[in-house]
Amino acid sequence: MKNRLKVLRAERNWSQAxxxxxxxxxxxxxxxxxxxxxxPSLPLAFKIARLFDLSIEEIFDDGERRG
Amino acid sequence: MMESAVDKEANAGFGAQAGRIAMVALGGFGALLGAGVITGFIAAHQQHGGAMSVRDLLILAGAGLFVLGCLYAGWRAGRSLRAASAVGGPPTPREGRYRLVMILAALLGGAISLTLALQNDTLTGNPLELLDGPLSPGVAIALALLVGVLLPALSLYWHLHAIDEQEAAAYNKGALFAMYAYWVGAPVWWLLWRGGLVAAPDGVLIYVATAVIATVIWFWAKYR
Structure with a gap:
């Protein structure tokens, strides 16, 4: 599943650690x-989303477009 | 997307990290195996009596060099592992707990292996006897307590507090492969043995093979 985690992290100037x-x-x-x-699991995905103050869909892309 | 220098170095290191961990484990295992061979060889020689031939001395020297080589390789890999782990900053609290468990597990494994190497009663120099040779009852009970009580306690802490979900998923994958290898491999061997086609199933060999499969898949899933 594609995601924007690396971009979001870089925007905040955070290292992986x-x-x-x-x-x-x-x-x-x-x-x-x-x-x-x-x-990530759903709980971790929510944790990531909250950390960046975004929705899960704004970070993760499962390749399925909504009609 | 540009990668920071620290991240780049850290990312490049994950694959190598697996190799370093494997080298530490193999170095330790090889050294203990070599020590067991030397102990067994000397004991077998003492049973037969007489002076050692040049061939015997060469075998002992070779085994000694093997042990030293394993210890050196393990030490170097450990040093490299420590240096590489420092890339990207100090460990997270979870990583810290993980390392603590790994160190305790290595000490526990070392204690068990060393006891097996030194307490083996058959001592014919066959390294496989480290795995299934007879033991004195006291040593057997002590080792059973270490494996049956301390190891599960350490494992429970590791599962609950040290690993994260990515490692848990990798571990589960390894366990799944190992379980199927056992469920399929053991009865196939047993059936072929009943047909008189192969030697009787060897429980120790099946256990070791299962553990190796679980470990290899776990490592692959974690560090790929």
């Missing part, structure tokens, strides 16, 4: 999500 600390996950997890190798 800093974002990982804010989300209470490892840097490995942040890297895996940014590179679309791992899709």
């Amino acid at each position: 800093e974002l990982a600390g804010r989300l209470d996950v490892s840097r490995q997890a942040v890297n895996a999500i940014e590179t679309s190798k791992y899709d």
Whole structure:
């Protein structure tokens, strides 16, 4: 699943480690999500959305367009 | 999207990190295996008596060099691992707990392996006896307590407080592959044995194979 996590993180000038600390996950997890190798769970997706003050759909794109 | 220098270095390091961890584990395992071979070889020689031949001494020297090589490789990988982990800033609290568990698990594994290497009673020099050779009852009970009580306690803490969901998913994937390898592999071997086509199923070998499959898939899923 594509996402804008890397862009959003860069806009705030956060390192992967800093974002990982804010989300209470490892840097490995942040890297895996940014590179679309791992899709976060719904609770983590909500946590990410709240952190950036955006909706989940504004961060993650599952490729399905609404009609 | 530009990648910061720190992120770039950190990203490039994730794959290498897996290699370093594997090298630390292999170095430790190889050193213990080599130490067990040396212990067994010397004990077997003492049982038979007589002076050591040049061939025996060469074997011992080779095993000694192997142990030293493994220790050196493990030490270098550990040093490199520590340096690479510092890239991108200090560890997050969760990563800190993860490292603590890994260190405790390594100490526990080292204690178990060292006990197995030094307490093996058959001592014929066959490295496989480290896995399934006879043990004295006291050592067997002590090791069973370490594996049966301490290891689950450490694992529970690791699952509840140290790993995050990405690692949990990787671990679950490894466990799934291992479970199917066991569910399929063990009965296939058993059936072929009943047909008189292969040797009797070896529980230790099946256990080791299951553990190796789980670990390899877990590592792949975590660091790919």
